[in-house]
Amino acid sequence: MTRLYDDPSTFTDDMLAGFLDVHRDTVVGVPGGVVRATETPPGKVAVVVGGGSGHYPAFCGVVGHGFADGAVVGNIFTSPSAQDAYSVGKAAAGDAGLLFSTGNYAGDVMNFTLAQERLRREGIDTRVVFVTDDIASAPPSEVAKRRGIAGDFVVFKVAGAAAEEGYDLDGVERVARHANDRTRTLGVAFAGCTMPGGAEPLFTVPPGRMGVGLGIHGEPGVGEDALPRAADLARRLVSGVLAEKPAGSGNRVGAILNGLGTTKYEELFVVWRTVAALLAEEGLEVVAPEVGELVTSLDMAGCSLTLVFLDEELERLWCAPADTPAFRRGQVRPAAASARRTGAALGGDATAIRPSTPGSRACGRVVVSALEAMAAAMKDAEAELGRIDAVAGDGDHGRGMVKGTQAALAAGRDAAAAGAGARSVLVAAGEAWAAKAGGTSGVLWGATLCAIGERLGDDREDVSGSDVADAVLAGLEALTGLGKAKPGDKTMIDAFAPFAEVLAERVRGGAELPAAWRDAAEAGEAAARATAELRPQVGRARPLAERSVGTPDAGATSLALCARAVAGVLEPAR
């Protein structure tokens, strides 16, 4: 929802004041909107765009070189008045006439048409082009009823580039109409937006559903459907837009995958991956695609796909340089002389499989079973580990442990299958854990497994309980050296140290490995539970440390769970 405002009734003015301060080098305010900070040069047609606000960067964000000369800024989702449009048009116009362009909404049509009439009476040749890209808003037989959504951006960009190139007013109007005829958009929405000061969204979409064809002011859509996977959404948007490919258009398209406000860049890139593949399958070549927030609707969730079917002229204008507060195209400096990279993958070295003894290979197979048990335990515990990590951390521990144990298991299994001994299975597993899981726990577990492996070696004929206990102590040493934490700092060391020490003590006292390990795992579990009483000392701000008292450490807990899982593997079969 929209949360930050001073007075909802002055929201647009307050927003403009901040915008104009930030972008004072590029734009200045005039009554009704903004114009470029530089005068329109003699002979240049002025292009003034506009509509209601709440769509940033549309439309004040695209005033600048190569794009609009001015933007008329109405209240949120509300057409500016004819007076506003007149005022901005008058300020922007030089001696070569004026093109107004807005989306095709009744209020904008009336107000911009009235402003056009007034400017003409004052001797300024003025034209108006209304954008009708939204294919969901009326059938192809009633194109003139369609509203303008993200395709506004294409038409405004093309018109602005044409004016910058020196087209006369007839030419700018012609190419703007041509761009509109060649531009199609289909959008979906997942959640509504709230007005500043509003307690309820303008509209809602049931959870797990999407509205198809919703307008950028929350106007109801033409259908509703289950929220699909990203790839299926891409398919739906591409097929919807391509069903209206204009007759006679070629195989080159400009494209916008537009986010409406709370559908983030990461999600848009995931969708774009499939959009790009589908367009390529259709034999279309995408020129200068834009993926991001260009025409938003406050905090609405959703996205739209716009295609402009290019010819030579439209492609040149779509690709022409632009330099505005929110959108730039073209190189900031001359193309670098540097060589272009090939982009060839830089593969890491595969872990070498060293010669090994049968005894060490047998130990390696036990390690694989242990990794299987750990991966299963982490999968079961993922949600709970995330929950306790979120108390003083970022809640990613469960996810990281699942990724790490699965990667370790896969790599260990491959190594064992290739005939690796204990060391090589553990090193392969540790390296994979660190590489795939990332994060703090990934690197620490990875280093620990590698150290255990190095101590066990590939060359023992037999691996004794004492060998295992020594190797685990070597793992503890590696962990301590890398993590820099001390016992009592509320880290995995608080569980690992008692585990490793009890294991060594019981083995030295003559216990068999399975029994010693079970006792050690119990000590680790008790110690992990006891971390609930500790305050973290390393890398945590004091308030977070205070907050974490009463919750056990996530890293210590996951270590104890892994130790218990391995104990089950070591028990003699019954």
Place this chain on the structure above:
Amino acid sequence: MTRLYDDPSTFTDDMLAGFLDVHRDTVVGVPGGVVRATETPPGKVAVVVGGGSGHYPAFCGVVGHGFADGAVVGNIFTSPSAQDAYSVGKAAAGDAGLLFSTGNYAGDVMNFTLAQERLRREGIDTRVVFVTDDIASAPPSEVAKRRGIAGDFVVFKVAGAAAEEGYDLDGVERVARHANDRTRTLGVAFAGCTMPGGAEPLFTVPPGRMGVGLGIHGEPGVGEDALPRAADLARRLVSGVLAEKPAGSGNRVGAILNGLGTTKYEELFVVWRTVAALLAEEGLEVVAPEVGELVTSLDMAGCSLTLVFLDEELERLWCAPADTPAFRRGQVRPAAASARRTGAALGGDATAIRPSTPGSRACGRVVVSALEAMAAAMKDAEAELGRIDAVAGDGDHGRGMVKGTQAALAAGRDAAAAGAGARSVLVAAGEAWAAKAGGTSGVLWGATLCAIGERLGDDREDVSGSDVADAVLAGLEALTGLGKAKPGDKTMIDAFAPFAEVLAERVRGGAELPAAWRDAAEAGEAAARATAELRPQVGRARPLAERSVGTPDAGATSLALCARAVAGVLEPAR
């Protein structure tokens, strides 16, 4: 929430695939992340940044000329592995060494340090700088424990600009550390983010509250408070950051007001308005401020203020050109020769007060009373009008009618106080309505009041009921001419036409104006209710038209409410 993904476990890879396709002219993928599409030139230090993903445009979005040479991309909110950092560092490094820089998180510190060691072993001189700008994460006495948030952007930008300028590795490392020492951030959050595939947010903030000092991965903050007005939030952020102004720093600052994902540009500009004023009050000059989404946290709601206290070197590097997928600075083409605008306001002409008769002035005062009644009625009906407008429109009708009637009342009152007759009061009111309310209803009501005024004139000695009825018919004619709707199209005309016709008929039949108006208002109300059975015919897509059946038209309803309110004014005082 994060809704669009194919497989949560491959989200980062899928995101990168889309990103690399869109920005293929600027960046290429390597194992573990991305590097510039051009080779690092001989003699240039490579700057490689990174951390977990979910923060776009941080950090893959800032790879390019003048900024980073590469970005290591971990999973969402998770440190990349040492192998990833090694791989990207190796790919990016030329012959002049490598600077790694990340936020100060345990996982990043370990993994990037391990990668540094490996690269050094291979003969690549490598340094690491960890950013510690978040003042809420540890007290000033423990700066080394602070984490990096939006200040990452400043340090990375400065280091990238220094490397581009030709600094050697010692110099790039030195200025990066210096930028970090001079950079402070304080952030707040209003709502948590969800991981791809997650059903629940990582954390929640109670409605109407804000978390102070929350981390960009949702780590708990240091306090919680009521969500303030935008200006009060600005005050809190500015005073918090300025409390840690570094000793010896001057009066020039770079600034970032960063949005975390769902706090939109419009809101950020409202906050910035006050931030800019407060910084000016403190005697600080802001250089090249950035207001927008630079370091996000998926769909988290919140924002942060970063200040970098500049000296001459830092200012030059902060302002240096950059050209990356998500961030550019510097002019795309040489500065235009065009004259800079003065930015002087272009005032509209004040409505001229014409000479008027006492009778017309008396009528003008009745008009003011009528406008008062209409404004009160619209205030009462605002929510309901919004609700019915949202069925097939954008739900802004109630807001627009409130703005319009209030603006009309203020202008009409001023005109009457200045001695205006009926015409001039109505024209002033109509022009103000159209100018301030904007939208469709604003322009239509404005034109209608102006036409009524023009027909009444300022020069009648007495205004009869018949004069009023004729003027209302003139208003209907203006409305129909401008709006192009026909009766039955489900617009305000459906209520206005019967109202005007009954008024004319009853007056012609000998009724006094109050009684005639009351009957006419009743006819308008009945007609407005009957619009529930109509389908809109103008400017609405067919599915929206279907959906609106059963709901009365908002414009007809507000017209009927206004007519009824004026009836109360015309009744003789009892």
